[in-house]
Amino acid sequence: xxxxxxxxxxxxxxxxxxxxxxxxxxxxxxxxxxxxxxxxxxxxxxxxxxxxxxxxxxxxxxxxxxxxxxxxxxxxxxxxxxxxxxxxxxxxxxxxxxxxxxxxxxxxxxxxxxxxxxxxxxxxxxxxxxxxxxxxxxxxxxxxxxxxxxxxxxxxxxxxxxxxxxxxxxxxxxxxxxxxxxxxxxxxxxxxxxxxxxxxxxxxxxxxxxxxxxxxxxxxxxxxxxxxxxxxxxxxxxxxxxxxxxxxxxxxxxxxxxxxxxxxxxxxxxxxxxxxxxxxxxxxxxxxxxxxxxxxxxxxxxxxxxxxxxx
Amino acid sequence: xxxxxxxxxxxxxxxxxxxxxxxxxxxxxxxxxxxxxxxxxxxxxxxxxxxxxxxxxxxxxxxxxxxxxxxxxxxxxxxxxxxxxxxxxxxxxxxxxxxxxxxxxxxxxxxxxxxxxxxxxxxxxxxxxxxxxxxxxxxxxxxxxxxxxxxxxxxxxxxxxxxxxxxxxxxxxxxxxxxxxxxxxxxxxxxxxxxxxxxxxxxxxxxxxxxx
Numbered sequence: 001x002x003x004x005x006x007x008x009x010x011x012x013x014x015x016x017x018x019x020x021x022x023x024x025x026x027x028x029x030x031x032x033x034x035x036x037x038x039x040x041x042x043x044x045x046x047x048x049x050x051x052x053x054x055x056x057x058x059x060x061x062x063x064x065x066x067x068x069x070x071x072x073x074x075x076x077x078x079x080x081x082x083x084x085x086x087x088x089x090x091x092x093x094x095x096x097x098x099x100x101x102x103x104x105x106x107x108x109x110x111x112x113x114x115x116x117x118x119x120x121x122x123x124x125x126x127x128x129x130x131x132x133x134x135x136x137x138x139x140x141x142x143x144x145x146x147x148x149x150x151x152x153x154x155x156x157x158x159x160x161x162x163x164x165x166x167x168x169x170x171x172x173x174x175x176x177x178x179x180x181x182x183x184x185x186x187x188x189x190x191x192x193x194x195x196x197x198x199x200x201x202x203x204x205x206x207x208x209x210x211x212x213x214x215x216x217x218x219x220x221x222x223x224x225x226x227x228x229x230x231x232x233x234x235x236x237x238x239x240x241x242x243x244x245x246x247x248x249x250x251x252x253x254x255x256x257x258x259x260x261x262x263x264x265x266x267x268x269x270x271x272x273x274x275x276x277x278x279x280x281x282x283x284x285x286x287x288x289x290x291x292x293x294x295x296x297x298x299x300x301x302x303x304x305x306x307x308x309x310x311x
Numbered sequence: 312x313x314x315x316x317x318x319x320x321x322x323x324x325x326x327x328x329x330x331x332x333x334x335x336x337x338x339x340x341x342x343x344x345x346x347x348x349x350x351x352x353x354x355x356x357x358x359x360x361x362x363x364x365x366x367x368x369x370x371x372x373x374x375x376x377x378x379x380x381x382x383x384x385x386x387x388x389x390x391x392x393x394x395x396x397x398x399x400x401x402x403x404x405x406x407x408x409x410x411x412x413x414x415x416x417x418x419x420x421x422x423x424x425x426x427x428x429x430x431x432x433x434x435x436x437x438x439x440x441x442x443x444x445x446x447x448x449x450x451x452x453x454x455x456x457x458x459x460x461x462x463x464x465x466x467x468x469x470x471x472x473x474x475x476x477x478x479x480x481x482x483x484x485x486x487x488x489x490x491x492x493x494x495x496x497x498x499x500x501x502x503x504x505x506x507x508x509x510x511x512x513x514x515x516x517x518x519x520x521x522x523x
Binding site for chain 1: 427428
C-alpha cells in the first residue's frame with residue numbers, strides 16, 4: 001500500500017523526467033547536426049568561424065541545461081523501494097493490465113521453483129559427498145585427473161574407531177571370533193571364525209566391506225608365505241555358494257550414513273550360517289538339493305533356503 | 312578331512328556281490344556322481360606271541376588307506392591308535408618275536424571312488440583272504456568337521472542311493488563328547504573300517520552262503 005502511494009506521488013515527476021530525456025536527446029542531436037553541417041557560407045573567414053562557434057556554444061549550453069533539468073527531476077523521482085523481496089521485478093505487480101501480461105504470477109512461480117531446486121540440489125550434493133556410489137576410487141578413471149576428487153568423509157575414519165567398532169561387534173556374538181589384521185596400510189582385513197562351521201575373510205576399506213571370501217573351517221586361510229589368503233576361493237562347492245551369497249549381502253546391506261550398522265547387520269546375517277549343515281530348507285523341508293545344503297539365508301528373517309527354493 | 316561314515320550294504324536278494332556293487336555304481340552315476348579312480352583299504356592282523364596270562368589275546372591291527380598313501384595306522388585292540396610312516400610294516404617284521412602276522416586274516420576293501428558335489432563316496436568289495444565277503448560303502452562329507460552337525464544331511468544323501476538301509480550315527484562319533492570334531496588323520500574312518508572288517512570276518516559262515 002505504501003509502495004503504491006509513494007509511486008503515485010512521483011508520477012508527475014516521472015512524466016516530466018521522460019520529457020526532459022526527450023529534450024536532452026533532441027539537443028544532443030542538434031549539437032551533432034551543427035558539427036555535421038560545418039561552417040556556413042559567409043563573406044569573411046572570421047565571420048564564418050564566429051557564427052559556427054557561437055552556434056556550437058549555444059547548442060552545448062542547451063545540452064547542459066537539459067542534463068541539469070534531468071538530474072533535478074531524477075532526484076524527485078527517487079529510488080524505487082528496495083524493501084520488495086523481488087527488487088525491481090516486484091514492480092511488475094503494479095502493471096494494471098494483469099490479464100494480458102501475467103508476467104508477475106509467472107515470475108513468482110519460477111522463483112519458487114528455482115528456490116526448491118536449489119534446496120534439493122544442496123541436499124543431494126551433501127548426500128553424494130558422504131558416500132560416493134562408486135565403491136572403488138579407480139572407477140573414476142581418466143576424469144579424476146581433471147576434476148578434483150571428492151573424498152567421501154566416511155572413508156577416512158581413523159583406524160582406532162574401526163578397531164573399536166569391530167571389537168564391539170565381536171563381543172556381541174560369543175560364537176563368532178573376529179580377528180583384525182592390517183596387512184597393507186590402514187585397510188583392515190577381518191578373519192571371522194564362526195563356530196566350527198566356517199571361516200570368512202572380510203576385506204574392509206575403512207568401515208565399508210569391500211570383499212569377502214568364505215571357506216570351510218578346516219581349510220587353509222593362509223598362503224604359503226604365511227599371509228592371509230584373500231583371493232583363492234574355497235575348494236568346496238557349498239562354501240563357494242555361500243561366498244556368492246555373502247557378496248550379495250554386501251550389496252544388500254547399504255546405509256551410507258551409518259557404516260557401523262552395515263557391518264553389524266552383515267555379521268548378524270553371517271552368523272546365521274552357524275547351523276549351515278543342521279537346518280533343513282524352510283520351503284522344501286529337505287537338507288540337500290543337488291548335493292548342497294540350504295545355502296541361502298533370508299536378509300530379513302535369516303531363514304534357510306536352498307538357492308532355487310528362495311523365490 | 313570331513314565327516315566320514317563307513318557302513319555295510321547287504322547283498323541284494325538273488326544277486327551276487329559284484330552285481331550289487333554294479334547296481335550301486337549305476338545309482339550313483341544316475342545321481343550325477345563322477346567316478347574318480349579307485350581306492351583300497353587293507354588291514355593285517357598281528358597276534359601277540361607268548362601270551363602267559365590267562366586273558367584272551369589282544370590283537371594289533373595295521374591298516375593302510377590309499378587316501379593317505381604315505382602313512383599307516385596301527386590300532387591296538389581296545390587301546391591306543393598310532394599313525395606312522397609307511398615303513399611301519401618293516402618294523403613289524405623286526406618285532407616278530409612279540410607280534411606274529413596272522414596269515415589268512417588279511418582283510419581288504421577295494422573299489423571305485425566317486426565324487427558328488429562335496430561328497431566322496433567309496434563303494435568297495437570286502438575280501439577276506441581273497442574271497443568276497445560283502446560290500447562296504449564309505450561316505451565322506453568334506454566341508455563339515457562336526458559329525459553331529461551334518462549327520463541328518465548325510466543320512467538324507469545316503470538314503471538317496473542306499474534306500475532304507477541307512478546306518479545310525481557311527482559309534483566312534485557317538486562316544487565322543489559334544490564339540491569334538493574329526494581329526495586330520497583318518498583314524499575315525501579306519502576305526503569304522505576295522506569294526507566292519509571284524510564283523511564280516513565273524514559272519515564268515517552266514518554271509519558265505521549268500522555269496523554266489
